[in-house]
Amino acid sequence: MRAHTLRPCYNIGTGACAPLLTRCPYPDCRHTFEIADTGVRTEGQCVRCRRPATYRSLEALAQIDSEHSRRFERGAASGGRADPAAEHLFTAVLEDVRSLWNVGSIFRSADGAGFSHLHLCGITGSPPRKEILKTSLGAEDHVRWQCYPSALDPLFTLKDRGVQLIGLEVTADSILLSAAIENSLLSPPLCLVVGNEVRGLSTETRAVCDLICHLPMRGMKESLNVAVAFGIAAYMLSDALS
Numbered sequence: 001m002r003a004h005t006l007r008p009c010y011n012i013g014t015g016a017c018a019p020l021l022t023r024c025p026y027p028d029c030r031h032t033f034e035i036a037d038t039g040v041r042t043e044g045q046c047v048r049c050r051r052p053a054t055y056r057s058l059e060a061l062a063q064i065d066s067e068h069s070r071r072f073e074r075g076a077a078s079g080g081r082a083d084p085a086a087e088h089l090f091t092a093v094l095e096d097v098r099s100l101w102n103v104g105s106i107f108r109s110a111d112g113a114g115f116s117h118l119h120l121c122g123i124t125g126s127p128p129r130k131e132i133l134k135t136s137l138g139a140e141d142h143v144r145w146q147c148y149p150s151a152l153d154p155l156f157t158l159k160d161r162g163v164q165l166i167g168l169e170v171t172a173d174s175i176l177l178s179a180a181i182e183n184s185l186l187s188p189p190l191c192l193v194v195g196n197e198v199r200g201l202s203t204e205t206r207a208v209c210d211l212i213c214h215l216p217m218r219g220m221k222e223s224l225n226v227a228v229a230f231g232i233a234a235y236m237l238s239d240a241l242s
Contacts, residue, residue: 019034019036019037020034020035020036020037020055020057021033021034021057021058022034022035022053022055022056022057022058022061023056023058023061024046024048024049024051024053025046025053025054025056025150025152025202025204026046026049026051026053026152026204027150027152027153027156028049029046029048029049029051031046031047031048031049032058033046033047033048035055037057042054042055043055043202043203051204051207052203052204052206052207053203053204054202054203054204061149064122064123064149064150065149068147068148068149071126071147072147076126076127076128077126077146077147078144078145078146078147079126079127079140079141079144079145080117080118080140080141080142080143080144080145081141081142081143081144082144083116083144088116088117088189089114089116089188089189089190089238089241089242090113090114090115090116090188090189090190090191090192090234090237090238090241091115091116091117091118091119091158091163091189091190091191091192092106092110092115092117092118092119092191092192092193092194092230092234093118093119093121093151093154093155093158093165093191093192093193093194093205094106094118094119094120094121094124094194095121095122095124095151095193095194095195095196095201095202095205096121096122096123096124096151096195096196096199096202097120097123097124097125097194097195097196097197097226098123098124098125098196098197099197099226099227100125100129100131100132101131101132101134101135101227102135102197102225102226102227103120103124103125103126103132103136104131104132104133104134104135104136104139104140105135105136105227105231106118106194106226106227106230106231107132107135107136107139107140107143107145108135108136108137108139109227109230109231109234109235110139110143110230110234111139111142111143112139112234112235113231113234113235113237113238114238114242115143115192115234115238116143116144117143117144117145117146118143118144118145118146119145119146119148119151119154119191120145120146120147120148121147121148121149121150121151121153121154122148122149122150122151124147126145126147127140127145135227151193151202151205152204152205152208155191155193155205155208155209156208158191159208159210161189162189163189163190163191164186164187164188164189164190164191164210164211165190165191165193165208165209165210165211166180166186166190166191166192166193166209166210166211166212166213166237167193167194167195167201167205167206167209167211167212167213168192168193168194168195168212168213168214168215168229168230168233169194169195169200169201169206169212169214170214170217170222170223171206171212171214173212174212174213174214175211175212175213175214176213176214176215176216177213177214177215177233177236177237178216178236180211180213181236181237181240181241185211186211186237186240186241187241188241188242190237190241192230192233192234192237193205193209194226194229194230195226196226197225197226213233215229215232215233
């Protein structure tokens with residue numbers, strides 16, 4: 001890694017020095033650079049490759065990498081049933097899903113909807129955890145799963161294999177999932193990508209997805225629980241495209 005000199009960065013209105021080192025999330029770049037620390041997660045672009053990027057501190061990234069290494073050393077970085085003969089029409093990526101109960105519920109819905117593989121990325125928890133087991137009811141033994149430090153790791157691999165990447169989130173450019181199905185915009189093999197309960201998908205993950213879709217919200221609330229949204233979307237996709 002190249003050496004980097006810290007230059008003073010100041011928060012507007014406070015004069016407080018707040019330099020923050022971050023790293024480009026793209027595997028083919030990984031450039032380390034400095035931004036001003038505003039105290040909240042910010043998004044922009046890598047100063048080298050100019051692609052959309054979420055700014056996370058090197059400390060936070062190191063914690064994720066360390067946890068992934070511990071899981072790998074314990075033999076707990078992957079699991080579930082591996083079936084080489086199975087048709088992997090539907091898979092899913094979970095990016096930074098914090099709640100273990102949500103992770104367990106997604107396992108159960110994935111099994112029911114016929115999803116063959118879950119990619120657990122970032123801070124997303126993984127079995128064996130009692131909170132996951134409480135809501136998965138053993139589904140993690142039947143759905144193949146694997147952990148990754150970053151969602152981009154499996155997403156680029158899947159894209160290279162010809163898998164269509166569908167992000168599930170409301171954005172300015174997202175379309176109704178039902179409309180995407182009706183207009184034949186989706187075709188398996190397909191990966192459904194869901195994100196953090198509060199922040200949703202990272203800007204780099206949205207950029208890599210082939211299409212961003214959302215579910216209709218007809219009440220006062222703007223979004224559904226991520227596990228509920230995944231379950232609805234998973235069944236819509238499997239029923240329409242299997």
